[in-house]
Amino acid sequence: MDQTSKARGELDRLGQSLRVQLIALIADLTIRVHLRRLSLDEPKVADPREPLRYHYSTSYQGNRPATVTAAETASRATFLLRAAGWDVTASQEDDEGILWTVIVARRGGSDIRILTSEDTPAVAFRGQTPVVALCP
Secondary structure (H helix, E strand, O other), rough: OOOOHHHHHHHHHHHHHHHHHHHHHHHOEOOOHHHHHHHOOEEEEEEEEOOEEEEEEEEEEOOOOOOHHHHHHHHHHHHHHHHOEEEEEEEEEEEOOOEEEEEEEOOOOOOEEEEEEOOEEEEEEEEOOOOOOOOO
């Protein structure tokens, strides 16, 4: 197996691992889940300088149950991610008058961001693998 094939295999493994983690979070934290909207089609160019470097990235938006607060959603997300071995931080961000709780998780170069707010039932998920050069 050549260097390019090994690098692509590792990137694909990282992408699949990220998708599995996101599926678990989405299924636990949101209702009326439509996972076909969570796709990792092909790696995207993350850095156009030579050699080209690629990563997988995806996003998903769902809604939390009406009986669950944003604070409970953030707490549960933090618990699930830490239990899975992710380093987790939480912060607050104001976006045009909506105060979001932002959970950021990092593990092995991959990142997950979860945004939730008391102002809306929406829960946004964003995930990204590390950037990998596919050719030497």
